[in-house]
Amino acid sequence: MGSQASSPASLQGVHVVVVGGGFGGIAAAQQLKSGGFSFTLIDMRDAFHHNVAALRASVQPGFARRTFIPYAETFGDNFVQGQVVQVDTDAQKVILEGGQVIQYSHLILCTGTDGAFPGKFITIASYQTAIQTYEDFVKQVQAADSVLVIGGGSTGVEMAAEIKTEYPEKKVVLIHSRIALADPELLPSVRQDAKLVLVEKGVELLLGQKVLNLSELQLNVISRNMVVSTDRGTSLTTDLIISCVGLKINSAAYASSFSGSLAENGALKVNEHLQVEGHSHVYAVGDCADVKEPKMAYHAALHAKVAVNNxxxxxxxxxxxxxxxxxxxxxxxxxxxxxxxxxxxFKLPRFLVALGKSRDLLLWKSWREMEQKQP
Structure with missing residues (x-):
């Protein structure tokens, strides 16, 4: 599967390197592949993680294996497993940990965001190990009588709902530092609906409160009757704590090479064509592009299309x-x-969202994109 299609004359001498195999990376790689480009996709793991379904994999036994899709089966020799530690923009090459060097004529950076497990799995590990990590976590959730979710952004809201749906008998508490839940970019009525669903499912909400002793608490591991304190004087006990806060741009691969093009949060400043400022042969796609919109898989795929077209x-x-x-x-x-x-x-009816996304979390889309059959 690694062989290139015959390239048109305009593509002679062109080699595109894609750094990061998330949603933007695989979308870019597939378009390069179908367009007859010579390309290399680099990721530190050996499988794409459909992390849109990571929270379901955290509560449902056997689900995690559907969320990891091996790169090599789709991209063959065009995939290289490794960690980019430096980009040499003068020599147009990326340098991997261990010293491997890959030349590029064009570079697409799709390094995404880093965040807490189980919402993210940003670890150098085989996909079998990754799957087992989720399966082990499911057992922690199953063994807990009470679960505390910290953070009421979109990830925290979905996490609390997943646990309470799968295990309605468990006590689930969600603590959020703000009053409104989910993403600020959403319509107020949609955010209110998110609160309504949680209340209907029986999730207890502590809003407008921050956990004071987070650094002293164990995350993701059963520890009976942990005492959690908030800045509003609330005290509660729980068996399991899951953190859904602290997403940050994963800039390690490029920060030293593009210091003049970095936004405050570590994202890359881009022009309207998604070219990194000052570097016409370098594109930023997905979460690491400094574009004012929610960080979503959907947007990353749109970015990838623009970058490859350009x-x-x-x-x-x-x-x-x-x-x-x-x-x-x-x-x-x-x-x-x-x-x-x-x-x-425009706000959608709840049943439509359940039908369109919630049932299988768009897994079919990633397996189709990767041209593999879902187990």
Whole structure:
């Protein structure tokens, strides 16, 4: 599967390197592959993680194996497992840990965001190990009589809903530092719906409160009757604590090489064509692009299409495509049987979100994109 299609003359001498195999990375790699480009996809893991379904994999035994899809089966020799430690923009090469060097004519950076397990699995490990890590975590959730979820952004809301849906008998508490739940980019009515679903499912909400003793608490591991204190004087006990806060841009691969093009949060400043400022042959895609919109798989795939089109257009002398942000589309799976969200700025009925996303969390889409059969 690693062989290239015959390349048109305009692609001779072109080699595109894609750093990061998340949603933006695999979308870019597939478009490069179908377009006859010579390319290399680099990721530190050996399998794509469909982390949209990571929270379901945290509560449902046997589900995790559906969320990891091996890169090599799709991209063959065009995939290299490794960690990029430096980009040499003058020599146009990426340097991997261990010293391997890969030349590029064009570079697409798709390094994504880093965050806490189980929402993210940013660890150098085989996908079999990754799957087992989730299976082990499911056992922790099953053994707990009470679970505390810290953080009421979209991930925390979905996490609490998944646990309460799968294990309705468990006590589930969600603590959030703000009053409104989920992503601030969502319509107020959608955020209110998220709260309503949690209340209907029996999740206890502590809103407008921060955990004071987080650094002293064990995360993701059963520890009976842990005492948690908040800045509002609330004290509660729980068996298991899951943190859903602290997402940050994963800039380690490029920060030293693009210091002049970094936003405050570590994302790369880009122009309307998604080219990194000052580097016309380098594109940023997905979470690591400094674009004012929610960080979502859906947007990463749109970015990837623009980046690959612009590489093609630049080679043939055509005008470059601009990326325009639109009205927010975001769907939150609230367990397998409910959901809230909006499409293109318009609120959707809950049953439609449940039907469109919550039942299988769009796994079919990633398996189709990777041209493999879902187990």
């Amino acid at each position: 590489i093609r257009n630049s080679l043939s002398g055509k005008a470059l495509t601009s990326y325009r942000t639109g009205n927010v589309t975001m769907l939150l799976a609230m367990g397998h049987n409910d959901g809230v969200g909006q499409f293109n700025g």
